Amino acid sequence: MLISNMEVVPGKKITTHLGLVQGSTVRAKHAGRDIMAGLKNIFGGELKGYTELLSESRDEALQRLSEQARTLGANAVINVRFSTSSIAAGASEIFVYGTAVIVEDR
Structure with a gap:
């Protein structure tokens, strides 16, 4: 599955538009990560636990988007x-959306 943040795929010709596809995941923070984040707020530095959580969330949302697109052909x-939003205290959503298409080589 080719994924592009542009309106085209370089070197390819769009032959069919299949419509909007999306994927999302809602994740909650881990108590241990919250404690470490609190310490990082005092001393400074990257919140690596949250960085990993966001990376995993993006990957899962993209996987769901790809599965939906594949189902459409x-x-x-x-x-x-990509979009993010806070769902509840300690939980957030990553939402990804795009247009499913069929492409061919030029």
């Missing part, structure tokens, strides 16, 4: 965008 998703 797509071989690419264009104009992909």
